[in-house]
Amino acid sequence: MTFATEEEIVRPSPPNAAQFLLMALLAPMLLAGISIWLEAEYVGADQLRQQAHDGFANSARVATLIERLTAAESAQRGFVITGEPSFLDAYARARSAMAATIVGLEPELREQPAERQHLAALGRLARLKFDEMDTVIAERTRGGLAAAARKVSSTAGQRLMEQTRAESNAMVDVAAATRDLKVAAYRARVDADWNAIRIGIALIGLATFAVTWLIWRQGMAKYRSRLQTYAVAERNRAILQSTVDAIVIFDPNGKIETVNAAASAMVGYRAADLIRQDASLLIKLREAPMSFHERIGLIDGQLIQPQRPDRKMIHRDGHEIPVDVALGIMRLPEGDYIVASARNIAERKRVEQMKDDLISTVSHELRTPLTSVVGALGLLRSGAAGTIAEAPARLVEIAENNSRRLIRLINDMLDIDRIQSGRLTIQREDIDVREIAAQACEGSEGAAAAAGAHIACALPDDPVLISGDAERLLQVISNLVSNALRVTAKGGVVTIRVTQSDDGKALVAVDDDGPGIPPVFRDRIFGRFERATHERGVGTGLGLAISREIILRHDGRIWFEDRPGGGTRFAFAIDALRAEQRDAVAEALPKVLLCTSDADLVALVQSVRVDTPFRTVLVDSVMAATAALAGAGHAAFLLKPTIAEGDDADVVEALRASLASLTPPIVLATAEHRTRLAALAPLDGVAWIDAPTDPAQLGATLARAITPRPTILLLDDDLDVLLVTEAALQSEARVLTATDLATARAMIESHTIDIAILDYDLGGASGLDLLPALARARRAIPAILFTARDVDAGVADRVDAVLIKSRSSIGDLKAAIGRILPAADMTA
Known part of the structure; x- marks a missing residue:
């Protein structure tokens, strides 16, 4: 079997059957034609030869007429002289032979009019001569010799004989001339045939040469084809064997x-x-x-x-x-x-493993301190360590922004490496796109302020639920916003918009006021390391490429389009959860029982944004609230006692029912209401909010109510990360810290842990080694891997969530805790 390049491969054509048949039949047909021609020529020549022969025979037969006539005259004279009857027998025979000869010549001379004319004249003269001789014979018989002599002595018979001889000679001359013409025609025909035969032999020779040449040419063509095939086969064999x-x-x-x-x-x-x-x-x-x-x-x-x-x-x-x-x-x-x-690829995999180990080491060595730096700067900026002056606060903000930019650069480089190696994983869970967009709005305000632009967030009232990776989608929106800010002029607006389409798609769009995408850049805008020339600032050119890969792994679509009023819109679409899926998600959310007839209060509660999503259950009377509290549990009970139905005793009864079902009540009341209700019965555990309602106070109170303070085990060998994370979480949870596995295992034995936050690298050990102890606890303890190392899907499947330190903020960690703890309580 041989192989050739596509240019060398030509499909062979089958031989032309008609041409081959024509060549095969050419020689036999030529020979058959020559044979037929030769046969026709032979027949024609034979006819000419026969005609010439017949001319000689006719001439001879004409000559015998005079001989027979002379013989008859001699026999007649012998009878006259002797009177012997035997001479009459000879006379009769000669006469009969001459008549037969004349009769025989007539059909032979049918096509010779001149000779026939002479033959007719000769016959006529012969008859006259025989009549004259018959008269003499009759006279001899009747009158004897003297009478016959007198008759013979006349010159009439002699004249007839001379005329007959003259006519015979004329006829012989005509026959001779005709014979000569036939002989000449015969000889010309024979000469022409010989010439034709010579030409035919020459043509056969030429045809034989042509056929032989064609056969030789075809043989040489086959030889060259085989030689070429052999050369191609040898070349391909050499290529095949040398690769x-x-x-x-x-x-x-x-x-x-x-x-x-x-x-x-x-x-x-x-x-x-x-x-x-x-x-x-x-x-x-x-x-x-x-x-x-x-x-x-x-x-x-x-x-x-x-x-x-x-x-x-x-x-x-x-x-x-x-x-x-x-x-x-x-x-x-x-x-x-x-x-x-x-x-x-054994060697390549070894090198890739070395590269992965190096990247893992570098990422850990960079991400861990950068996470501590960003977390500490964030706490300083938020006033956790006390109020700082405006100038130092500005320096802290600059340091935090540049630290985050460095973290984004590291994350982009590591993400593109994971994309190239096929190790970019997506952790799907049911999430509300509005919350991710709200986080992006809040997280981008600092960058927008630095660029002199503004961030606008247009979110719908109803949840837009999808199954996706909240951390990765937040990365996508942040990348789109970062790109938009680089092209937006000072004073411009970047708008983050979330909608749900009629065909069941969750749509997220980021609009800018920039100059638009240059035509030469449109086809490669989602490529790696691609940056438009009109963009301000620095960047790796990886944000859009990474965003595209993340959206594709969500089975979604990302694109850009020109805005009618100028600027560009980047958008992506992901399948939204179906109605039954949304209902299931909503059913699993914490419930806040809201007892009020105040529509403004209902709208205010539903607009409150907290880390833990919740749903409201609305009742319009205290009695209905008491009945609801007796049924399914609620995370919180919110009551405004100014409703029309129910008196203070009913309100106190409802509050006691809420406390009995372990749902902390929140009462929106004036100071007078609070005093009157507290006088009826002690209500320890009730959260009081003075009317009119402060939205910030309401949001904080609701957050504390629906998110009980869990006990968190934080395992990390980096003391800076421990301090920053503990400081960030201690207002919402009880944090136990450990820097090694032994201390962590002891805390699991002595405390009721709600969730564990583990680092991957612990100076030679791994936080994953604690997973068996978490599983053996009195109640299985969920775990979050909070690490600077990128981990594969096998590791991610062993824990409840994976957060990369440099990519995930403390807010992301809080959100993950908020998602995991309710699910763990339900499982328990």
Whole structure:
């Protein structure tokens, strides 16, 4: 089997049957034609020869007429002189012979009018002569010799004889002339035939030469074709054998057809031992009752996956060899062959492992201190360590912004590496896109202020729920906002908009007031390291490429479009949860029982944004609230006692029911209401909010009510991270810190832990080593991996959430705790 490049491969044409048949029949047809012609020429020449012969015969027969006439005259004279009757017998015979000769000549001379004319005249003279001789014979018989002599002595008979002889000579001359013409025609015909035969022989020779030349030419063409095929085969064989990649060709039945030296060396078999063996000897295929093409993924003449990275080939001794495989189709008349090219990637995987280890080390060494720096600066800026002056606060803000920019750079570089290696994972959970957009709005305000622009957030009233990775989607929106700020002029507005389309898509759009996307940049805007020339500031050019990959892994679509009023809109769409899915998500949210008839209060409560989403259950009377509290549990009970129905005793009863069901009540009341209600019964645990209602106070109170203070175990060997994280969480949870596994295990034994936050690297150990102890606790303890290392899907599946320190803020960590703790309580 030989192989050639696509340019060299020309499908052979079958021989032309008509041409071949014509050439095969040419010589026989030529010979048959010559044979027919020769036969016709022979017949014609023979006719001329026969005519010439007949001319000679006729001339001779004409000459016999005079002889017979002379013989008859001699016999007549003999009878006259002697009177012997025997002379009359000779006379009769001569007369009869002459008459027969004349009768015989008549049809022979049918086509010779001149000779026929002479023959007729000769016959007439002969009859006159015989009549004259008959008269003499009669006189001799009647009157004797004297009477006959007197008759003979007249000159009439002599004149007739002379006339007859003259006519005979004339006829002989005409016959001779005709004969000469026939002989000349015969000889000319024979000469022409000889010339034609010579020409025919020459033509046959030329045809034989032409056929021989054509056969030689065809033979040489076949020889050159075979020589070229041999050269191509040798070249392909040399290429096949010299390439460092293993090449195996499988026939349509999955049998090994050809292997090169590299393949033989890679798997440890001799080439001869592999030929006609099944493909499963070298590669792992699906075990199913299907054809080889279906098992390899050749459907309808197309390979579903021609490139197959990171696969395994089986060595003769049984061990597996990591390879990258490329498949191709070689279509031959007997079917589709599969050409597999495999490259040994063991060395590459070793180098990649070294690179991954280096990246992991660098990322840990950079992310961990940067997380501490950003967290500490954030606490300072928020006043957690006391109020700082305006000038130092500005310096803290600058340091925090630049630290975050450095973290984003590190994250982008690590993310693009994970995308290239196929290790970018998405952790899906039911989330509200509005909350992610709100976080992006809040987190981008500092960058917007630095750029002299404004951030506007347009969010719908109803939840927009999807199944996705909140951290990754927040990264996408932040990237889009960062790009928008780089092209927005001072005083401009960047708008984050969330909507849900009629076809069930969650849509997120980021609008800017910039100059738009240049036409030359549109086709490559989502490429890696691509930046438009009109953008301000610095950047890696990776944000849009990473955003595109994240959206694609959410089965979504990302695009850009020109805004009618100027500027650009970047948007992405992801499938929203169906109605039944939204209902299930809403049912799992914490419930706040709201007892009021004040529509403004209802709107205020539903607009409050807290880290833990909740849903409101509305009742319009104290009695209805008491009945509801007796049923399903609620995270909080909010009451405004100025409603029309119910008196103070009913209100106190409802508050006691709320306290009894462990749902802390919140009462919006004036100072007079609070005093009057407290006088009826002690109501410890009630949160009082003075009317008119302060939205900030209401939001903080609700957050504390629906998010009980959990006990959090924080395991990290970096003291700075411990201090910053503990300071950030201590207002919302009880934080136990540990820097090693032994201390953490002791705390699990002595405390009721609600959730554990673990670092991956612990100076030679791993926070994952604590997972068995968390699972053996009195109640299984959920775990969050809070690390500077990028982890694969196998590690992520062992914990409840994975947060990358440099990519995730303390707010992200709080949100993850808020999502995981209610689910863990429900499971318990």
